[in-house]
Amino acid sequence: MEKYNIMNDLQKRLFEFSVGVMQYNRRLAMNPENRNIRDQLGRSGTASGASYEEAQGGCTRRDFHNKINISLKEMRETHYWLRLSESINGSSPEIRHLINESEHLMKILGSISARTKFPKKQA
Numbered sequence: 001m002e003k004y005n006i007m008n009d010l011q012k013r014l015f016e017f018s019v020g021v022m023q024y025n026r027r028l029a030m031n032p033e034n035r036n037i038r039d040q041l042g043r044s045g046t047a048s049g050a051s052y053e054e055a056q057g058g059c060t061r062r063d064f065h066n067k068i069n070i071s072l073k074e075m076r077e078t079h080y081w082l083r084l085s086e087s088i089n090g091s092s093p094e095i096r097h098l099i100n101e102s103e104h105l106m107k108i109l110g111s112i113s114a115r116t117k118f119p120k121k122q123a
Contacts, residue, residue, distance in 0.1 A: 010108060011056070014049035014071075017101055021045030021078065024085075024094055033088055041081040048074035048105070065116040072109040078102055 025042050028034045048071045055067030079102040086095045 008056075011049075011052065013101075014052050014105065017098070017105060018046045018049045020094075020098055020101070021082075024098060027094075028085070028089065034085070037081055037085050037088070041078065041085065044074045044077040044081060048072075048078060048109075052109075061116060062118065065113065065118065068109060068113050068116060072106065072113055075102055075106050075109055079106060 021041060022045070025038050025045075028038055051067050051071035051074060055064050055071065058064035058067055079099065082095060082099045082102055086099065089095075
């Protein structure tokens with residue numbers, strides 16, 4: 001039996017991304033420059049997946065849409081911190097993979113957000 005058999009593909013991908021971010025964080029040099037990056041990246045890099053998990057239990061379509069938007073917002077922030085880390089610490093295959101994956105995940109979450117958006121009420 002597969003370990004994550006109740007998860008959909010995006011849940012798995014976000015979970016694996018969070019694990020990758022935390023593993024990258026562990027390898028960052030312990031210096032003052034990286035302290036803020038490590039803290040912010042750890043929070044936003046895991047919050048996107050957590051918000052998507054919450055969206056799966058959304059009571060209404062509006063609740064689902066709001067949680068997806070939070071997930072997208074957190075992924076955008078994660079993308080920023082990854083790029084900043086690459087600029088400060090240099091490029092590596094690991095950071096390039098995380099940056100590329102965050103770009104793909106932003107596109108997926110943005111597409112879901114656009115498809116679940118409610119039309120504005122006419123006055």
